[in-house]
Amino acid sequence: MATYQQLHDWIVTPTEAVALQQQLRHEIRIQPLTKPAETIAGCDISFNKFEETVYAGIVVLRLDTLEVIEEVGVISSATFPYVPGLLSFREIPSLLEAWSKLKTEPDVVMFDGHGTAHPRRIGIASHAGLFLNRPTFGCGKSVLVGKYDEPAPERGAWSPMKHYGETIGAALRTKNRVNPVYVSPGHLIDLPTAIDLTLRCNGGYRIPEPTRRTHNLVNALRRERTAGR
DNA sequence: GCGACAG
DNA sequence: ATCTTGTCGC
Numbered sequence: 001m002a003t004y005q006q007l008h009d010w011i012v013t014p015t016e017a018v019a020l021q022q023q024l025r026h027e028i029r030i031q032p033l034t035k036p037a038e039t040i041a042g043c044d045i046s047f048n049k050f051e052e053t054v055y056a057g058i059v060v061l062r063l064d065t066l067e068v069i070e071e072v073g074v075i076s077s078a079t080f081p082y083v084p085g086l087l088s089f090r091e092i093p094s095l096l097e098a099w100s101k102l103k104t105e106p107d108v109v110m111f112d113g114h115g116t117a118h119p120r121r122i123g124i125a126s127h128a129g130l131f132l133n134r135p136t137f138g139c140g141k142s143v144l145v146g147k148y149d150e151p152a153p154e155r156g157a158w159s160p161m162k163h164y165g166e167t168i169g170a171a172l173r174t175k176n177r178v179n180p181v182y183v184s185p186g187h188l189i190d191l192p193t194a195i196d197l198t199l200r201c202n203g204g205y206r207i208p209e210p211t212r213r214t215h216n217l218v219n220a221l222r223r224e225r226t227a228g229r
Numbered sequence: 230g231c232g233a234c235a236g
Numbered sequence: 237a238t239c240t241t242g243t244c245g246c
Contacts, residue, residue, distance in 0.1 A: 044236090045236080082232085082235090082236060083234095084234040084235065084236090085234075085235080087235055087236055090236080091236075111235095112235080112236070113235045113236065114235055115233085118235080119234095123235070124235075124236085138235080139235085140235050141232065141235080141236090142234095142235065142236090143234090143235080143236045144233095145233090145234085145235090182235085
């Protein structure tokens, strides 16, 4: 089974969560990959509004063919509320449960959210990367912080996201004439590599395959386990 | 002080 | 995030 490091407790108050981020941000490493990646995993959770039950899942695919190698889904519970900037405290606990059930060890992990494109430079992708101790990056559908110039309309075009003068990520076009996705490194990876991997996960949709497939998985799980109430 | 605000 | 049908545009 896949393992991870339990760096700290998840039962914290919003104030303590921010303090933890300020402490953990210094451990994040933005650098090229140490070894070429052959497999990539997507992570996501689904839930019914107003309910604490969450359906978390992870789908692992081969980078060259995008064929699914493994997928796991778990039914868990999220106690921490959704607070902009503190998403990791709501989603990571359940995702770690799913992670522990994996038989395969993904070379890199993609998250539905941001990495360094965060007010304190430690979004869910960066935070999870520290626990998983492996390359991670974020690919979100909307911006949390940062400004950018509209990239060219063709797939592959991108422009840097800036925040307080620094480049924190990129607005990347994954499909012609369609809104861009927002890519940012999480941990043990750099922006150019994160952009490259995102483009390599093309399935013809705006959302890259790891995230898209996982989203479908957890939604199916939620609906079947919620069908009759 | 007034907005903005990943999923 | 989730709730939902049709509709405008390439």
